[in-house]
Ligand code: BG6
């Protein structure tokens with residue numbers, strides 16, 4: 001039976017994926033690097049460094065330049081999340097978290113972000129989670145299974161008893177590699193949209209967490 005839920009943060013519990021995108025767009029514009037919303041799809045759930053390497057392509061930047069650009073992007077991002085409040089928690093999240101706790105299921109966050117703790121605090125979710133695995137927890141980023149395995153270990157659970165909720169391809173891949181059950185979130189759109197494709201490998205695909213109950217998932 002399911003004993004734990006591990007939630008990705010950006011794009012699952014709150015819409016910070018948009019702020020990550022805007023920060024990268026600003027950096028790319030300033031650097032004269034080609035980038036847009038469509039190109040950003042490949043960066044969903046991807047670590048800060050891998051994201052930057054993807055944006056610069058084969059431009060020859062020094063390591064020092066990469067570091068400053070990563071810091072700059074993070075500064076833009078941190079500025080944009082200053083005003084996050086509990087109002088920014090996506091619909092259905094609180095209800096599901098409460099239901100899970102009520103049912104005795106352990107809850108962790110499994111986010112690639114080094115800003116995860118700040119975001120969780122600002123959203124007022126800290127008291128609702130039992131463990132946080134973030135951008136400081138492991139060396140190898142998603143799609144490696146490490147972050148989710150770390151989260152399961154923090155909860156004291158076997159991976160096969162955990163469900164991961166993700167909005168990114170790299171995250172679904174990581175969760176499957178960890179031997180966990182997966183719920184992919186993708187906005188409902190007609191046809192074979194890139195959004196659907198993104199989490200197509202998940203065991204269950206849902207548009208969001210609105211009205212989602214544990215009993216439906218079991
Ligand atoms: C993930 C986001 O959660 O964290 C990515 O989906 C982001 O967009 C990654 O690049 C790393 O975040 P941060 O805050 O450490 O730069």
Ligand code: MG
Nearest residue numbers: 008010011045
């Ligand atoms: Mg995400």
